[in-house]
Amino acid sequence: AQSVTQPDARVTVSEGASLQLRCKYSYSATPYLFWYVQYPRQGLQLLLKYYSGDPVVQGVNSFEAEFSKSNSSFHLQKASVHWSDSAVYFCALSPQGGSALGRLHFGAGTQLIVIP
Amino acid sequence: NSKVIQTPRYLVKGQGQKAKMRCIPEKGHPVVFWYQQNKNNEFKFLINFQNQEVLQQIDMTEKRFSAECPSNSPCSLEIQSSEAGDSALYLCASSLISGNTLYFGEGSRLIVV
Numbered sequence: 001a002q003s004v005t006q007p008d009a010r011v012t013v014s015e016g017a018s019l020q021l022r023c024k025y026s027y028s029a030t031p032y033l034f035w036y037v038q039y040p041r042q043g044l045q046l047l048l049k050y051y052s053g054d055p056v057v058q059g060v061n062s063f064e065a066e067f068s069k070s071n072s073s074f075h076l077q078k079a080s081v082h083w084s085d086s087a088v089y090f091c092a093l094s095p096q097g098g099s100a101l102g103r104l105h106f107g108a109g110t111q112l113i114v115i116p
Numbered sequence: 117n118s119k120v121i122q123t124p125r126y127l128v129k130g131q132g133q134k135a136k137m138r139c140i141p142e143k144g145h146p147v148v149f150w151y152q153q154n155k156n157n158e159f160k161f162l163i164n165f166q167n168q169e170v171l172q173q174i175d176m177t178e179k180r181f182s183a184e185c186p187s188n189s190p191c192s193l194e195i196q197s198s199e200a201g202d203s204a205l206y207l208c209a210s211s212l213i214s215g216n217t218l219y220f221g222e223g224s225r226l227i228v229v
Contacts, residue, residue, distance in 0.1 A: 034217070043122075043207055044220040088157065102147065102211065103172070104218060106159040 002027040006107035021076040023091030032094040120221035137224040138190040141210030
């Protein structure tokens with residue numbers, strides 16, 4: 001079975017500060033990993049994805065994430081946040097093969113509040 | 117801006133009424149997923165298609181929910197008899213091939229009163 005854990009339900013940072021949103025996963029192999037963002041009253045927007053290769057992946061709006069197989073983690077980072085980054089961020093996992101290919105397993109989400 | 121188009125953005129239905137949502141996947145994407153996101157931000161996979169064929173669906177979808185993706189028409193998800201517990205955001209997503217990245221629409225928010 002696979003699962004995704006986002007241990008922080010809410011994170012508050014000041015504008016211009018650095019950010020790390022944590023994501024841990026449980027899966028027997030290396031999965032596909034994603035970070036999505038959801039702004040109020042909107043759908044999910046893809047920030048970045050990891051399939052294989054370089055463990056550091058770059059995404060939109062200067063977000064990046066680092067995959068760690070040893071720690072089963074895929075933490076999201078940003079060097080300097082802007083008030084417009086306030087939203088809910090979801091980490092998600094997809095198995096790489098089998099009948100469940102493509103089905104996403106989501107974490108509970110982390111609400112990011114950026115104080116101007 | 118999302119290239120997956122979902123309509124309507126909001127719908128309000130009474131218990132027992134039908135509720136129908138539509139989705140136009142991104143052009144060239146043969147795979148379509150439907151998810152339900154509840155108020156606690158829990159996502160539930162409902163059904164997925166590749167072209168017009170159902171790949172997988174959960175039991176709930178088989179009983180009160182119906183979905184289709186006809187050729188040259190929007191995909192649709194319909195709840196035959198709405199229940200209060202169906203109140204949620206219904207998200208449609210599409211991808212190039214199963215296992216590839218999912219791109220989501222803005223969602224259809226159903227409120228069952």
